[in-house]
Amino acid sequence: MDMIDSLQRLGVAYHFEEEITESLSKLNENTLSDHGDLNATALRFRLLRQHRYYVSCDVFNKFRDEKGSFSSSLQSDVKGLLSLYEAAYLALPGEDLLDEVIIFTTTHLKSLVDRLEKPLAKKVLHALEVPSHRRMKRLEARLYISLYEDDDEARNDVILELAKLDFHLLQSLHREEVKNLSLWYHDLGVKTKLTYARDRMVECYFWVLGVYYEPYYSRARMMMAKFMKLFSLIDDTYDSYGTLEELQPLTDVIQRWDEKAAAGLGECYELLIRVLFGTVKESEKELAPEGKSYRVNYIVEMIKKGTQGMLQETKWRDEKYVPPLQDHLQITLFTCLYMALGCASFLGMGPEATEEAFKWASSNPKIAKAIATICRLLDDVVGHEFETGRNNVATAVTCYMKENNASLEEASETLLKMIEDAWKDTNHEYLKLTCLPTSLLMPYVNLARMMEILYRECDKYTNVHLLKEYIELVLVKPISF
Known part of the structure; x- marks a missing residue:
């Protein structure tokens, strides 16, 4: 053992x-x-x-x-x-x-x-x-190699050498992947034109690397990372840039899925639509020879649902409306796009990702809701002060405080308990769903793990300097032999 x-x-x-x-x-x-x-x-x-x-x-x-x-x-x-x-x-x-x-x-x-x-x-x-x-399994491997090496009693030198060599070889592959993604992102022209958006291509890749790191998931990582970056751009557009008057027609274009209708929206919105539609077409083209281009349609539908919710959040923000917590979660579990990310993790997978699997993933199964709950609530607990300070949509913390006449400490404690309950639901579904292979459930567990790495105690995705050490350990610093 x-x-x-x-x-x-x-x-x-x-x-x-x-x-x-x-x-x-x-x-x-x-x-x-x-x-x-x-x-x-x-x-x-x-x-x-x-x-x-x-x-x-x-x-x-x-x-x-x-x-x-x-x-x-x-x-x-x-x-x-x-x-x-x-x-x-x-x-x-x-x-x-x-x-x-x-x-x-x-x-x-x-x-x-x-x-x-x-x-x-x-x-x-x-x-x-x-x-x-x-723990994020790739980061855990890097850190645990040092712990294992120091343990004279338990260490097996053959296993240690294998672990170091394997990490070195995979790190080379991962560096190549993140380099290619960075070139892809640069060529989109987003960095210079959508200046309001967080420049986080490497961080998106790091996030996806937490979902699967094995060499045979290389294509899946590349496709998922692109959609994750798209989700981040969409989130920043609705959350930090657009007004209700601008976001309503943008949302209409996405709901109709009509790229030509984006003409006249404004330069930033037109570019966002070009990037979104272009990435979808690129993914469909890559999957078409295998007869799997249908996979992308499921992601598109989840983007539509997410942006509908983001528009509702914008209305709440402008009206300074603080909904009851459950009303808040009915919208925000979709707008965090974590359920969509779970589905997107299947895009570049092999034959185990059947159309039935995509139908399941897009039906908002319990494990998807559980990881979205972890995502939404952990983000809201650590980001409450920041979001409140910039007069953004009410966080789950604010909703609970108003609904229950509770203090900040009481609200945070309750939401952290809900996060623990969501972890238990994630564990339960992972055990229970015997009709699905482990390879399709593990991405959901790993997405929950990434929230612990990126958002426990503080928002490291926004405050990216706090993530630098982890990224360097996994992608930059060579392992010593």
């Missing part, structure tokens, strides 16, 4: 998919393995849930006393506590025990960390910063 965990965290598990699947299938069938110590029990639980096997959280009851509290003897078992802490983040709705686990393990790990030897102390601090289940 330790080797499987290391291979996954080092980012090289994709080389051993068949072997890992076979090993975990046997582990799932071996119920005797439930009788291990805390570290083994928690690691088995986490590995199996990560691979979509249901394991009851009741396996942890044996570590509780007759009063239901966790045994005091566990407080000195640092490896066991760390493993239990990591496992608890795969919680499903209703698993209150795992909420208790997070509080219990966090408290004791924080109290112990200053007294630990360096390799283990580093691993504990790494986990307390962001648990493994919520």
Whole structure:
């Protein structure tokens, strides 16, 4: 189990998919393995849930006393506590025990960390910063290679060498991809003409790299990154530039999907429409030889729905209307375009992305709503002060405060709880949707993970200097051999 965990965290598990699947299938069938110590029990639980096997959280009851509290003897078992802490983040709705686990393990790990030897102390601090289940996998690989290298007890030098070489080779591929995307974006002429828009092509690629990093997803990354950049341009146009009088006809053009009707909208809007329609046509052309150009139509429909909602947000902004939270979310879960991004992740995929899969993704399934909830609420919590200061549309925080006569702290606490509930829904759907392959569900989980990287504590997409270190680690700085 330790080797499987290391291979996954080092980012090289994709080389051993068949072997890992076979090993975990046997582990799932071996119920005797439930009788291990805390570290083994928690690691088995986490590995199996990560691979979509249901394991009851009741396996942890044996570590509780007759009063239901966790045994005091566990407080000195640092490896066991760390493993239990990591496992608890795969919680499903209703698993209150795992909420208790997070509080219990966090408290004791924080109290112990200053007294630990360096390799283990580093691993504990790494986990307390962001648990493994919520980390961007490419960034995790880069950071975990250093942790693994320092651990003389657990390190396998052959695996370490493989991880470093694999990271180096993939980094070269990823650099080439981001270079080509930057050239594509430069040729659009957007940077000099849509000066209100955030110049974030590299950051969009970094975001998509968090969705899938493996070499066989190269085309999928390129196509998704282009649409992500389009979504960012659309968002900035509605959110930071356009007036209601200008955005109404722009929205009408998008709803009718009539490029010629953009004539007379104004230079910025005409360019946006050219870029949008041009990227759609380019994607259709690329997919046409495989008979898959229909895939793009599903993204177009989701763009239409998103821009309809953005227009409604503009009306709310101008009217200074603060809707009830649920009314707000009925619109903003679509305007954040995170559900559209989930669908866009399928564009460049192989045959597993069937038309049925696109119909499912565009039907607003529960996992898509869950990741959109994480996106919308986390963005609103960290961006509340900024958005309020520029008199933008009311955030979810403002909506909750007005509806419930609540303080900022109470509203933030409630919304953060809703984010945790959405994570549990994401975990549940990932386990439950056995009719879909893992390759189609993992992008949704990874999109949720990227919100933790980009928006937990602050908006790193807007304040891009805060993202610089992560981007350099993944795309710029070579790994040392």
